[in-house]
Amino acid sequence: xxxxxxxxxxxxxxxxxxxxxxxxxxxxxxxxxxxxxxxxxxxxxxxxxxxxxxxxxxxxxxxxxxxxxxxxxxxxxxxxxxxxxxxxxxxxxxxxxxxxxxxxxxxxxxxxxxxxxxxxxxxxxxxxxxxxxxxxxxxxxxxxxxxxxxxxxxxxxxxxxxxxxxxxxxxxxxxxxxxxxxxxxxxxxxxxxxxxxxxxxxxxxxxxxxxxxxxxxxxxxxxxxxxxxxxxxxxxxxxxxxxxxxxxxxxxxxxxxxxxxxxxxxxxxxxxxxxxxxxxxxxxxxxxxxxxxxxxxxxxxxxxxx
Amino acid sequence: xxxxxxxxxxxxxxxxxxxxxxxxxxxxxxxxxxxxxxxxxxxxxxxxxxxxxxxxxxxxxxxxxxxxxxxxxxxxxxxxxxxxxxxxxxxxxxxxxxxxxxxxxxxxxxxxxxxxxxxxxxxxxxxxxxxxxxxxxxxxxxxxxxxxxxxxxxxxxxxxxxxxxxxxxxxxxxxxxxxxxxxxxxxxxxxxxxxxxxxxxxxxxxxxxxxxxxxxxxxxxxxxxxxxxxxxxxxxxxxxxxxxxxxxxxxxxxxxxxxxxxxxxxxxxxxxxxxxxxxxxxxxxxxxxxxxxxxxxxxxxxxxxx
Numbered sequence: 001x002x003x004x005x006x007x008x009x010x011x012x013x014x015x016x017x018x019x020x021x022x023x024x025x026x027x028x029x030x031x032x033x034x035x036x037x038x039x040x041x042x043x044x045x046x047x048x049x050x051x052x053x054x055x056x057x058x059x060x061x062x063x064x065x066x067x068x069x070x071x072x073x074x075x076x077x078x079x080x081x082x083x084x085x086x087x088x089x090x091x092x093x094x095x096x097x098x099x100x101x102x103x104x105x106x107x108x109x110x111x112x113x114x115x116x117x118x119x120x121x122x123x124x125x126x127x128x129x130x131x132x133x134x135x136x137x138x139x140x141x142x143x144x145x146x147x148x149x150x151x152x153x154x155x156x157x158x159x160x161x162x163x164x165x166x167x168x169x170x171x172x173x174x175x176x177x178x179x180x181x182x183x184x185x186x187x188x189x190x191x192x193x194x195x196x197x198x199x200x201x202x203x204x205x206x207x208x209x210x211x212x213x214x215x216x217x218x219x220x221x222x223x224x225x226x227x228x229x230x231x232x233x234x235x236x237x238x239x240x241x242x243x244x245x246x247x248x249x250x251x252x253x254x255x256x257x258x259x260x261x262x263x264x265x266x267x268x269x270x271x272x273x274x275x276x277x278x279x280x281x282x283x284x285x286x287x288x289x290x291x292x293x294x295x296x297x298x299x300x301x302x303x304x305x306x
Numbered sequence: 307x308x309x310x311x312x313x314x315x316x317x318x319x320x321x322x323x324x325x326x327x328x329x330x331x332x333x334x335x336x337x338x339x340x341x342x343x344x345x346x347x348x349x350x351x352x353x354x355x356x357x358x359x360x361x362x363x364x365x366x367x368x369x370x371x372x373x374x375x376x377x378x379x380x381x382x383x384x385x386x387x388x389x390x391x392x393x394x395x396x397x398x399x400x401x402x403x404x405x406x407x408x409x410x411x412x413x414x415x416x417x418x419x420x421x422x423x424x425x426x427x428x429x430x431x432x433x434x435x436x437x438x439x440x441x442x443x444x445x446x447x448x449x450x451x452x453x454x455x456x457x458x459x460x461x462x463x464x465x466x467x468x469x470x471x472x473x474x475x476x477x478x479x480x481x482x483x484x485x486x487x488x489x490x491x492x493x494x495x496x497x498x499x500x501x502x503x504x505x506x507x508x509x510x511x512x513x514x515x516x517x518x519x520x521x522x523x524x525x526x527x528x529x530x531x532x533x534x535x536x537x538x539x540x541x542x543x544x545x546x547x548x549x550x551x552x553x554x555x556x557x558x559x560x561x562x563x564x565x566x567x568x569x570x571x572x573x574x575x576x577x578x579x580x581x582x583x584x585x586x587x588x589x590x591x592x593x594x595x596x597x598x599x600x601x602x603x604x605x606x607x608x609x610x611x612x
Binding site: 086087089181182183184185188202204205206208214215216217218219222223224225226247253254256257260293294295296297298299300302 | 560
């Protein structure tokens with residue numbers, strides 16, 4: 001059950017109240033694959049410039065991540081620079097340099113077209129569609145997007161929505177895309193555009209799995225220390241898709257469990273800069289934290305009130 | 307197991323994007339008691355001015371609420387006027403007139419000093435302490451407060467905290483009181499001031515029950531239509547305390563279930579102006595919605611990952 005992610009491999013410069021990074025390993029495909037690789041082998045498709053510190057990718061190799069699908073081309077790597085507020089509740093993008101991503105045309109490496117679980121990370125929806133065209137018979141295709149594409153590529157994004165099984169966005173994106181501030185109406189609006197399920201990430205408040213007639217809500221793991229929210233959403237997606245690929249299933253029950261694995265990975269992601277939150281984290285740690293989620297949300301049985 | 311609430315009985319003028327009210331039935335004790343009365347008899351202690359439209363209180367009598375502890379005195383009733391933003395996420399207080407509440411000295415009516423479950427609604431902490439002094443041997447004392455008292459009555463509020471079993475506030479209040487933006491650290495700070503448990507209400511994101519070594523999180527009921535958030539927190543408290551009083555227990559398991567009843571009552575409260583969200587709601591409706599919460603939060607069992 002091959003798990004495939006296409007997305008950015010980036011150099012991030014992040015400012016938080018607790019410190020800062022400069023040209024650190026980042027990007028949606030990186031955060032996704034680091035989280036997913038704890039659960040299932042993952043193949044990455046992306047692009048880097050010839051200025052990319054390739055030794056950084058050794059950190060992915062050590063995790064068994066197959067990044068042979070990451071092309072290295074002439075030009076500057078994708079760079080993002082951002083600054084968080086004192087309470088990490090909001091962030092400002094200081095600079096986005098697409099670099100080699102501007103002309104990227106994803107080509108799947110041999111065998112990747114057989115992938116069963118596909119995550120189309122946050123890139124131009126035209127490119128996401130281009131990847132989708134190359135995949136033969138996927139079990140589950142999920143995609144992410146962001147305000148930039150919602151504003152500038154609405155038509156291809158709507159076309160993409162009609163072709164994916166699951167959309168995974170944060171609450172601000174769901175509100176902006178649908179034009180509705182009520183998150184449940186926004187979720188229904190998105191469902192009506194094609195995907196059978198919508199996952200809405202709500203940061204410190206958790207996440208929702210919205211289906212036509214049912215909703216599932218999972219809180220965020222209670223953390224007293226949060227260092228850097230960058231990549232938390234992609235790590236969530238990695239845990240979610242990694243769990244499904246590992247088990248080879250994509251029904252509602254499996255997706256609800258996948259939400260717990262996603263939330264667990266998100267909690268590691270925010271605990272350090274770049275991918276440092278995952279340092280020293282092994283599968284048994286993940287399993288333990290998943291069990292803590294069960295206690296966090298457990299409603300004890302009781303005598304029924306008549 | 308007498309359930310007692312002391313709090314405001316008010317005339318509210320509320321502006322929302324969906325309509326407005328003028329001098330409508332409101333106040334913490336009203337919203338609390340309407341919700342609680344679906345689960346357990348409740349006695350109200352409060353004060354109204356001689357301008358209060360007493361027929362409005364018939365709406366409480368019809369629900370079996372004992373408001374014989376509400377004094378009617380010379381002067382103007384407590385009035386609050388507020389306006390919500392387009393997305394109901396924030397509100398502005400346009401006017402607060404304490405009226406007869408300025409000189410209120412709560413006196414428990416005969417028998418109320420035997421109350422086992424006591425909720426000290428959002429009033430001056432000196433008054434909350436005054437009520438607490440009159441109660442003989444309560445099983446559970448819970449209190450609410452707000453930014454106004456946190457800023458102006460910090461010392462008596464800290465004294466109150468050291469004497470109650472449970473503090474119930476919203477996230478902004480927890481942050482302001484503790485001076486910490488991280489909600490879990492804020493919760494721990496509050497626990498260290500006395501109460502064994504802290505409930506933090508997070509509006510559309512649900513609520514947390516924080517104990518020394520454990521946290522429980524419950525999402526809000528998914529609502530596509532929300533009309534007026536006024537009183538939702540008090541209705542939550544009413545459901546929470548009503549459930550505990552009905553069962554005569556106050557352990558962690560009971561409190562977790564009480565959180566579900568609280569959330570259920572909050573979902574009715576926001577569905578209409580003043581107490582209209584509860585019109586036509588019977589106990590069996592409450593029980594049904596509580597069961598829906600169980601589905602909303604259910605993590606399906608699965609083979610353990612090794």
